[in-house]
Amino acid sequence: MKHTYIIGEIGQNHNGSVDIAKLIIELVARPVKESVFNLELEPMNAIKMTKRDLSEELTDSQMKRLYDSPNSFGKTYGEHRAFLELTNEDHYEVYKYAKSLNLDFVETLCSKGCLSLLKLFEPDILKVASRDLTNLPLLNSIAETKIPVILSTGMAGKRELDDALDIITKYHSNISILHCVSQYPTFPDNLNLNTILCLKKNYSQYKIGFSDHTIGISAPIVAIGMGAEIIEKHVTIDRFMKGTDQLGSLGPDGVNRMIRDIRIAERWMGKEELYIDECVKSAKIKLERSIASKYEMKAGHVIKEEDLHLLSPGDGYKWNQLLDIVGKTIIKDIPANEIIYPEYIA
Structure with missing residues (x-):
């Protein structure tokens, strides 16, 4: 039976709180059951956090600009980002909690300075955000660790993806590629799930998956029917909590329904044969x-x-x-x- 690796992306939905991050982890780790056939289903496989080094994020003028928004946690954008940023030690605490609940831990590192995190612990997978596929110095530093890597293609075309692969494969080939569209939420006409088929055909030596920014849970189900082996989706404990990503994330019920439907869809796939069951x-x-x-x-x-x-x-x-x-x-x-x-x- 097919197995889909499901990642619950916390991102900044922790709102600067380790305790909220732990609550989200508890949410994705809870058992999932299908009631009609009384099936106990595997929960999510991993959670993902994001680490930024604010000294390597934006220009000084952008960091100092006023950030007048209902989702702001500070007067300037820099203050807002600082409020949301957890320390390396905080990430390590969240990592340990995830591992205690049998979840893998995926970490997006947004700059070379963020690799200091690896002095405390080694994530199971390192994720490269869509915007950083052209950040070749960062890719080189991440590849040198030889930790498995996930690349997201949300802002990348073939050239950007190939350049990134050229850098990483100098060190290892434990790479997964996620089709993604960096529009939040993604408009239906822009999703182009057929890109998954393109990736599977042209990059068949790697695992191919889907990082979803659509509203709802249908797109991941369609994606695994097209051969996606990894699904990533933003998750939160409350979609109406303050924060720019909350509303486009899955809340507790959505998490449960998506996991249930993915695990059931895995069973649907069966074998490539016409027969009387x-x-x-x-x-x-x-x-x-x-x-x-x-x-x-x-x-x-x-x-x-x-x-x-x-x-x-x-x-x-x-x-x-x-x-x-x-x-x-x-x-x-x-x-x-x-x-x-x-x-x-x-």
């Missing part, structure tokens, strides 16, 4: 049609095609077995509109 055999017997009498026929009657039609159940002769019946002599009476079984004919 054991589970439909009873329905096949009940509903399929068999050759039956149009009217009462007495013993000694020689069966003609015009004596016959098709009725359920499907446990008798099929129409492709007509020659096994036509021309045969009936050895005991057959009532009208009944299946003709072998014991009725010579």
Whole structure:
């Protein structure tokens, strides 16, 4: 059965609080159940955090600009970003909590200075944000660690992706590529999920997945049907909490429904074969049609095609077995509109 690696992206939805980050982790780690078939389903596999070095983020003028927004945590954009930024030690605490709940930990490092985080712990995967596929010095530093890497293509075309791969593959090839559109939320006409097929065809040596910024949970389900092996989605404990990413994230119910539907969809995929499954055999017997009498026929009657039609159940002769019946002599009476079984004919 197919297995999809599901990442719950916390991003900045922790609002500068380790405790909120832990609550989100508890949310994605909780058991998921499908009630109709009583299935216990695997929860998310990983959570993702983002580490920034504010000295390597924006120009001084951008950091000092007034940030007058309902989602602002400071008077200037720099103050806002500083409020949201957790320390390396905070990230380590969140990492340990995720591991205690059997979740992998993915970390987006936004600049070379952020690699100081690796002195405290080693994430299972390092993520390169879409905007940094052209940040070749950062890519080189990340690749040198030889930690598995996920690349997101939200702002990248083929050239940018190929340049990034050229840098990383000098050190290792444990790379995954996520189709992504850096529009929040992504307008339906812009999603272009067929890019997944393009990536699978042209970058088949890597795992291909989908980082989703659409509203709802349908796009990830379609993506895994197209072969995506990784799904990433923003998650939060409250979509109406303060913050620019909250409304476009999945809340508790959405997280549960997305995981449920992905895990069920994995079971849907099955194998590339046309066959009659054991589970439909009873329905096949009940509903399929068999050759039956149009009217009462007495013993000694020689069966003609015009004596016959098709009725359920499907446990008798099929129409492709007509020659096994036509021309045969009936050895005991057959009532009208009944299946003709072998014991009725010579």
